Amino acid sequence: MSRSRFRALVVLLLVAALAAGSVVVARAAEISLTVVNVVSPQDVKIWEPTSVAAKKGDRITLRLVNKHADEHGYEIAAFGVKEVVPGDKTATVSFAADRAGVFPIKCHLHPAHVAGQLVVLE
Numbered sequence: 001m002s003r004s005r006f007r008a009l010v011v012l013l014l015v016a017a018l019a020a021g022s023v024v025v026a027r028a029a030e031i032s033l034t035v036v037n038v039v040s041p042q043d044v045k046i047w048e049p050t051s052v053a054a055k056k057g058d059r060i061t062l063r064l065v066n067k068h069a070d071e072h073g074y075e076i077a078a079f080g081v082k083e084v085v086p087g088d089k090t091a092t093v094s095f096a097a098d099r100a101g102v103f104p105i106k107c108h109l110h111p112a113h114v115a116g117q118l119v120v121l122e
């Protein structure tokens with residue numbers, strides 16, 4: 001193999017390695033979830049599922065379905081999510097889970113309404 005051909009081959013392999021490397025870069029996942037407002041067996045109004053898990057960097061979209069006649073709130077204060085869902089209506093919230101931790105989810109209109117937590121893994 002001539003010197004110039006060898007050089008061309010090395011450059012080609014480098015470009016291929018770089019291209020392959022760019023494919024390996026992790027891409028943030030999209031999480032879409034329907035959260036329904038129900039009454040628990042303990043007769044407490046809750047959002048179900050109560051807890052949402054994600055990985056840092058995920059984009060989360062939650063479809064909030066309020067099955068009750070009265071309005072309820074859905075708040076994840078740490079991510080600026082604060083939605084009031086009117087009775088028998090649906091609302092959608094979307095945000096980026098850009099930091100890891102455990103963050104409370106609650107109905108900000110009725111503190112007695114047990115909600116849950118958003119768990120964002122590193």
Ligand SMILES: [Cu+2]
Nearest residue numbers: 072107110113
């Ligand atoms: Cu409520």
